[in-house]
Amino acid sequence: MIDTGKAFCTANKQFMNGIRDLAQYSCKDNLVEASLTKFSDTLQEMINYHNILFDQIQRSIKTQLQTFVKEDIRKFKDAKKQFEKVSEEKENALVKNAQVQRNKQHEVEEATNILTATRKCFRHIALDYVLQINVLQSKRRAEILKSMLSFMYAHLAFFHQGYDLFSELEPNMKELGAQLDQLAVDAAKEKRDMEQKHSTIQQKDYSSDDTKLEYNVDAANGIVMEGYLFKRASNAFKTWNRRWFSIQNNQLVYQKKFKDNPTVVVEDLRLCTVKHCEDIERRFCFEVVSPTKSCMLQADSEKLRQAWIKAVQTSIATAYREKGDESEKQEKKSSPSTGSLESGSETKEKLLKGESALQRVQCIPGNAACCDCGLADPRWASINLGITLCIECSGIHRSLGVHFSKVRSLTLDSWEPELLKLMCELGNDVINRIYEAKLEKVGVKKPQSGSQRQEKEAYIRAKYVERKFVEKQAASVPLPEPGTKVLPPSQEEKRHSGPEKSLLAGEQGAASQKVRSSDSGIQPSTDDSREHLASTISANSLYEAEGDKQESPVFCDSKQPSPGLRLYQAAFEKNLPHMAEALAHGAEVNWVNVDENKATPLIQAVRGGSLVTCEFLLQNGANVNIRDMKGRGPLHHATVLGHTGQVCLFLKRGANQHATDEDGKDPLSIAVEAANADIVTLLRLARMNEEMRESEGLYGQPGDEIYQDIFRDFSQMASNNPEKLNRFQQSDSQKS
Structure with a gap:
């Protein structure tokens, strides 16, 4: 009984803890929390009373009765054993005395003496045995009644304590009962109201979605807007998944499940834009574009799409206001402008x-x-x-x-x-x-x-x-007369005795001229001349067979070449202002010159030897993988000419290094034949990185940190210390 009672108290304690947890979960409901807390405290007191009751039972019954059994009854059992032994000896003496023959007087006397002694001992032991029986009977009555009386008093105390405890709780219980009656009345009324609303909603016409989703840029919890959207995955299957999106803390995030950590789509809303998408099959789609990626999303209706787009646009403007002042304060702490490029020795x-x-x-x-x-x-x-x-x-x-x-x-x-x-x-x-x-x-x-x-x-x-303010007449760019040829760098430098006239000659500041002179080719330095000469020498093995291709002939059919042709010519001349003017006049950045093996402005920029010209075309949408009639793309031409910086740039922009020309040569084989260690290194690293990403399923990822660091170093050298990448060209020039 005691063991079962203790198990009962343990189960009661678990139940009481459950009620306390329920009270904590109901912290927003004062009535439920207060009532459950008071009930759990009362039950805890009852559990304490139960423990006291079982402790008293332990002392009053178990301890006392065990003493009675182990001591008094043991003495009685010992007396009983002696009595039974003497009784058996007496029986044996009687049997032996009866068996003695009368003619054997000596045996008769011995048997008689043994019987007499045995009877005397039997009477003595029997007397002790009867005494033990009487003592045990008397003590048994007292011990049992004493134990039971203590047991009943323990219960009396237990129930008195419980009665007093619940007597104190009774007023609260009656008050709660009255509140529950009122709650029942209120619940019935609320049920009727909800049924009426439900009936009204069922009669509503849903043919047109008029759901409104509000957004609040000043929300207390920081969440401007939230709701479900379909998100197109970036994998090869382009699957659509429904996710819970929210705009918070100047970020766009989503969650797959409620308890999942949010996945950030846009780190900083200031660096993104949002636009409608009408060129895909699914309806109500819009796209959030950041500098590193884009996210295609779909709302449930047109109104919801408009609401999300407006919320993102408003959040972008808010992000500007919130962080603009902070950024300006940080920038004012920076060191004064030096007006010149930092040296290559800096980190x-x-x-x-x-x-x-x-x-x-x-x-x-x-x-x-x-x-x-x-x-x-x-x-x-x-x-x-x-x-x-x-x-x-x-x-x-x-x-x-x-x-x-x-x-x-x-x-x-x-x-x-x-x-x-x-x-x-x-x-x-x-x-x-x-x-x-x-x-x-x-x-x-x-x-x-x-x-x-x-x-x-x-x-x-x-x-x-709309380009409404661009001059539509003939451009001010000095262009060659029809039929003249645009010479490659080696011949162009011989023809021009002085610096080339710029679109804005004399109007650019000294700082701009200083920066431009290192890369524009307007007035190349001694190192630049050596670079062009070495590039021409290293390219002879592949370009000599093209005849007039080396001289880059461009024939003009009129006095006003098309914008595409002007872009093509300016790309070779390394003249970015002329290129910008050609694009403003509507030049197609991927324009193809059918008179020169279908070369593009990007290929001409490679031939001109300018890294910045290539970057300008790529930033304006030039396709890095368009090839000429001989199957050579910009990467082929940069490899042939030994322009390491351009090779690095094209690989970073996704150039296909597996493409082969009409001779079946890819850029790597061309670089190996020319023994250009830097370009071979870049091509092999890019190929190895591509294979690793494909094997690991990391499509669209830039690559590991080592790969990115190496390409970053080459980019730094190509822009700030190009002489470090001219080792191959200079050695070839010396050999020649």
Whole structure:
């Protein structure tokens, strides 16, 4: 009974703990929490009383009765054993005495004496045995009644304690009962109201989805908007999965399940844009595009799609306001602008950080103010246009789409060296002379920094998308007469005795000229001349068989070449302002010159030997894998010419190094034949990285850190220390 009672107390304690947990889970309901807490406390007291009861039972019954059994009954059993032994001896004496013959007097006397002694001992032991029986009987009555009396008193105390405890709880129980009666009445009323609403909803017409989803940028929990959206996976199957999305803390995140940690889609909403998607089969789709990836999403209706797009756009503007001041404070703490590129001995971390990009880009003429509204100290840039922008104008540029403008932060993003040089080759003054050439003629007033956003947006769209202010007449770019040939670098340098005239000669600042001279080819230094000469010598083995191909003939059919042809010519001449002007006049970036083996401007840029020219074309949508009639793409030509920096750039931009030309040679085999160790290293590393990603199923991933570090080092050398990559060309030149 005691063991079972203790098990009962243990089960009661578990039940009481469950009630306490239920009270904690009901913390938002004061009535439930208070009632359950009071009940659990009462049950805990009852469990304590039960434990006291079983302790008293242990002492009153178990302990006392065990003493009675182990001591008193043991003595009785010992007396009984002696009595039974003497009784047996007496029986034996009687039997022996009866068996003695009368004629044996000696045996008769001995048997008589034994019988007498045995009877005497029997009477004595029997007397002790009877005494033990009487004592045990008397004590048994007292012990049993004493134990039971103690047991009953223990129960009396237990029930008195329980009665007192529940007497104190009874008023609360009666009050709760009255509240429950009222709750029942309220629940019945609420049920009737809900049934009526349910009936009304069932009668509603759902033919058109009129669901409204509100967003609040000032929400207390930081969640601007949340709800279910379909997300297209980035795998090869492009499957669609329904996920719970939310906009919070200037990020777009989603969860597969409620308790899962959120997966971040966009780290910083300032670096993304959102647009409708009407070119896929599914309806109500929109796309969130960031500098590193894009996410295709689908809402349940058109109204929901519009609500999500508006919420993302509003959050982008809010993110600008919240973090703009913080970024400006951090930037003001940075060191003054030096106006020149850092030396190659500095660490690559310092070369890539945004502070350095801001200093370099802002020193270009016109870049100290926003290109579109004139606001001072711009912190954003359009990398394909080569201009600087303020926060508000950069947001408008994002809405145009990446095919018009690719926006990047000068302080928050890392900058590749070739991008920095690209920005330094152009600038706000150059681009505005192209895209605002007719601004005064058409009578349009350029917006100021304090103008309304709608006014700025209309102006920027007219300027870059519709190109209303671009001069439609013949370009000011000096072009060759029809039938003349554009010579390769080796012959071009012999023909020109002085520096080539630029579109804006004399108008660029000294800092811009200093940056441009290292890569534009306007007036090459001694090292640049050696590089062009060595490139020509190393390419002879593959280009001599092409005859006039080395001289790059371009025949013009009219005095005003097409924009595509002008882009093609400017790419070879390394003239980025002319290239930007050709694109503004509608040049197709992948224009094909049918008169020269279907070469593209990107291939011409490779032949011209300029890394920045190639980067400019790639940023404006040039296809790195378009090949000429001989099956050679830009990567082939860069490998033949020994342009290590261009090879590195094309591999980073996804060039196909497995493509073969009409001779069945891929870039790697060409580099091996030319014994160009740097290019062979880059090609083999890229191929090994590609194979590793395919074997591990990491499609679309950039590669491991070692691979990225090596390519980053080559990019740094190609942009800041090109002489380090000229070892192969110089050695070949010396041999020649």
